[in-house]
Structure formats: C-alpha cells, structure tokens
Amino acid sequence: MRIILHLLTYYLLLSTVACAQPITFDHQRLSNSYTNYKEKKITHRRFQHRDIVPILQGLERPFTVQEQGKSIEGRAIYSVTVGKGEKTVLLWSQMHGDESTATMALFDMFNFLAADDEFNAMRDNLLEELQIVFIPMLNPDGAERFQRSNALGIDLNRDALRLECPESRLLKRMRDELDADWGFNLHDQSRYYAAGNNPHTAAISFLAPAYNYEKEINPVREKSMRMIGEMNAVLQQYIPGKVARYNDDFEPRAFGDNIQKWGTSTILIESGGLKGDIEKQELRKLNFISILTALHSIASGQVGDLPVKAYDNIPFNESNAFHDLILREVQVLNNGNWYKVDVGIRRRELGGDTPMPYFFDAYIHDLGDLSTFYAYESISGRGKRLIPGKIYPKVVPDWKAVKSLNIQELWQKGYTTLRMEKIPSRDILARIPMRVIPTKETKEDDIKPGQHPALIVQEKNTNRLLIINGVVYDLAKNNRERLQWWKGL
Numbered sequence: 001m002r003i004i005l006h007l008l009t010y011y012l013l014l015s016t017v018a019c020a021q022p023i024t025f026d027h028q029r030l031s032n033s034y035t036n037y038k039e040k041k042i043t044h045r046r047f048q049h050r051d052i053v054p055i056l057q058g059l060e061r062p063f064t065v066q067e068q069g070k071s072i073e074g075r076a077i078y079s080v081t082v083g084k085g086e087k088t089v090l091l092w093s094q095m096h097g098d099e100s101t102a103t104m105a106l107f108d109m110f111n112f113l114a115a116d117d118e119f120n121a122m123r124d125n126l127l128e129e130l131q132i133v134f135i136p137m138l139n140p141d142g143a144e145r146f147q148r149s150n151a152l153g154i155d156l157n158r159d160a161l162r163l164e165c166p167e168s169r170l171l172k173r174m175r176d177e178l179d180a181d182w183g184f185n186l187h188d189q190s191r192y193y194a195a196g197n198n199p200h201t202a203a204i205s206f207l208a209p210a211y212n213y214e215k216e217i218n219p220v221r222e223k224s225m226r227m228i229g230e231m232n233a234v235l236q237q238y239i240p241g242k243v244a245r246y247n248d249d250f251e252p253r254a255f256g257d258n259i260q261k262w263g264t265s266t267i268l269i270e271s272g273g274l275k276g277d278i279e280k281q282e283l284r285k286l287n288f289i290s291i292l293t294a295l296h297s298i299a300s301g302q303v304g305d306l307p308v309k310a311y312d313n314i315p316f317n318e319s320n321a322f323h324d325l326i327l328r329e330v331q332v333l334n335n336g337n338w339y340k341v342d343v344g345i346r347r348r349e350l351g352g353d354t355p356m357p358y359f360f361d362a363y364i365h366d367l368g369d370l371s372t373f374y375a376y377e378s379i380s381g382r383g384k385r386l387i388p389g390k391i392y393p394k395v396v397p398d399w400k401a402v403k404s405l406n407i408q409e410l411w412q413k414g415y416t417t418l419r420m421e422k423i424p425s426r427d428i429l430a431r432i433p434m435r436v437i438p439t440k441e442t443k444e445d446d447i448k449p450g451q452h453p454a455l456i457v458q459e460k461n462t463n464r465l466l467i468i469n470g471v472v473y474d475l476a477k478n479n480r481e482r483l484q485w486w487k488g489l
Helices: 002-019 028-034 048-057 099-114 118-130 140-145 166-178 219-235 255-261 281-300 308-312 399-403 407-412 478-487
Strands: 066-069 077-081 087-094 128-136 182-188 206-207 243-245 265-271 322-334 337-351 358-368 374-380 383-387 390-396 414-419 435-438 454-459 463-469 473-475
Touching: 002 099, 002 308, 002 399, 048 077, 048 099, 048 140, 066 374, 077 166, 077 454, 087 099, 087 166, 087 281, 099 128, 099 182, 099 265, 099 281, 099 390, 128 166, 128 281, 166 243, 166 255, 182 255, 182 337, 206 219, 219 243, 219 265, 219 281, 219 308, 255 265, 322 358, 337 414, 399 414, 407 414
Parallel strands: 087 128, 087 182, 182 265, 206 243, 322 374, 322 383, 390 414, 414 435
Antiparallel strands: 066 077, 077 128, 206 265, 322 337, 337 358, 383 454, 454 463, 463 473
C-alpha cells in the first residue's frame, strides 16, 4: 500500500511539473500560418464602418460583442471581449479615422482566437489567463471620411482631459470599468519617418508614454518599456533596423499619457511606411505578430525578461527624413545657367467625397542639398540633366480619346503633358501616365518646390527617364509593370 501511495505521489508530482511547463510561442510558425487568420473581407486600408459591422455582428463564441455607445453622427461603437482571466487588457484602434492598419490586424486576431488548430495550447492560455477587450474602430465618423479627426473636427487623442466627445467619454469609461492592467493604443504615422539617422523607414514605432513632465519611470511605465523591448526583439527578425520610438515628451491632453497616469501600462504602436506596402498589408501582419507576442508574455507572466535598456536602445523617429523619390546631383537650368541639385519628390495621398477611390498627387517637396535625406527610390543624376517635358500640341477632348493615344510613342518624342478640354475626375487623372492640364495652359512646368511637373532626365542630350506624378519610367524598357501600377490605383 505504501508503495502504491509513493507511486501515486510521484505520478502527481510529474503531472504538476509537466503542467507547469511554459507555453511556447513560436512567432515564426505563427507568421507562416498568418494567411489562415487574415480577414478576407478587409483587403485595403480605406474601409468604413459599414464594412466592419457585419463582421463584428457575426462573431460567435468565445466572443462577446456589445455596442458601447455612438459617435457624434450616431454610428455604433462596439467592443469585443474574450477570455476569462484576471489580467485585463484593453486595445483600441482607429481613434484617428485614417489610421486603420491595426484595425485590420485586430480582425485577424479575432480569427486566430476563434480557430482550432496547432496553436490551441497558446490560445487556451490566452483565454484562461486574460480578459481582452477590443475597441476596433473608436472613430467611425472619421473613418467614413478617412480623416484624422471626428465629425466635430476634434482630435480624439487630445480630448482626454475635457472629454468633450462621446467617443472620448466611451474610451475613458471602458478603461475605468475594466481597470485595465494593460492598454494598447494603436495608430498609424507618416510614411516619411526614419528609424534613427539611417536609411531605414520607421515601419513600426513604439512609445511607453510619460505620465508627467518629468518623464519619471514608475512600475506601471517600466512594464510598458520592458514589453516594448520584447516586441522589438521579435520585429527585428522581420524588419531589421526599421523599428523606432517616439520622443516621450509628456502631452497632458493625450489618452496614452493619461491612461499610463491612471495606472494602466500603456503601449503606443504606430504603423509607418514599408517599401512596396502601400496598402499596409505587411504592416498589418507585423501588428498581428507583435501584439500576440505581447499578449502571450502577459498571459505567461514573462513580462520583464528584458531590461529597460532594451527600450532605450531603440532609435528615435526622425520626422520628414524620407521622400518617395530623390534625384541626386542632377543638373537643372535657371536663367541660362546649369546648377547641381538634389530634387526630392513626395506623393500626396488624396481622396474624394468617400475614402475610395483615392490617388496620389506628386509634387516637388524640396530642392537643393538633400544628402542628409533618404528616399524609397533614389536615382543618381550625375552627368545628367533634368528638364520639363513637352506639352503635346494637339488638344485631347476627353478621357476616352486618351485611350487611343500611343503613350509610349509620345514619351519617346519627349511629350509628357496633355491638354484636355474635359478634365476627368481626379481618380481617373491618377490613372493617366501623362500630366493633364487645361487647354489654356501653354507654359512648360517649373522645377521648383511645390510644383507638380512632368520631368525628363537626359544623358548626353538623350532622353533616358520620365517622371510623371512621381513615377519613374525608363524609356529603354516597355514599362509594363509601372503602367500596371497606375491602373491599380
């Protein structure tokens, strides 16, 4: 009998040790399986409230979906709650209506949390240890117009003190009711930021917000810093050198700073720019991976393995460090003389009355010595000249007539600009690989900041490249891919 009791005790001990083994998190395996969870009903970043409501209303167990309030214009703001643990996490996205990358990632996370597959051990641990509350679109009125502010024109992230807007009051109430241990403040930032003083875009930026002007570090903020260090370590394996952090100057009106002050360890995540990722689908995936990294650490009680120094070592955002295109050391003509300059071009994203369709409007952002700036695309202009393209002498009546033109043949002759009697809508203009001007205009473009010229790069008096609306066309090639790029806008 004693032997049996010893064996039983030994068996229970082994079982306890086995149960105590930490749940492993293989982010690379999760990355490889990401397409299984990507929400297929959201394919671009300019979706609206009406696009996500059916998805939210279709969520079933283990989720609880509730309408928490309404926006100024009466659109419902929903929360999605999952998990039964004692550790509480609040995630809110799109408090700025045109910052939707993380919203896409949250819908991917819903699919992950509802799945039944090889990640069940991790999933069960999350749902057992955490109570997770998502607010996937805090500013639906802004999203309707794809603008930063709400319908009142107020930046919700500067309304944490006055709480003038219903959206702001909703966020404050939910934070207080949940008494959240952790908060994730999810945003997008300019695609022209660099990760430190180097030629890497700030694809993802973090901040552990300060809670006072002195930028003191208490246990609440320290946890945020340590967690960001861990998230950065994972992201470096996907976007090495492309993670940055914000300056932590205290902003007394901001929600992140105040939620940190109210006792919730808060992490700001900003999705910036990544070459070739105009619709931010790769950044969507990186949000998915990094947020799940954090949730796993919180659920497993592993927060704090990295020192605060890991956070401090992340380089700061360098604002306005990037252009879409820089022509370096090219010669331009002015008053009969040739001057060596760099020409920096940016593409301004514009929309119509609704978020879709949208288009890019390129302009010369800067000119001169841009040796300390970077670009998504750089072209050496040494030994080359930059001149305005020619205006096609015939007036084109309308958009249908443009289709009959041999665009590449016109390019070869140096024509880059069309005069049209009936100017089409702006989204169609963006599809035309020529600059379009009214019939009365006859003057060639200027090469100056603020101008929107169509340009030719010459070498030894031979036309080599065309630059139309910020897109480069090589006259020695058929430009099929670049022409498709226009069609795909």
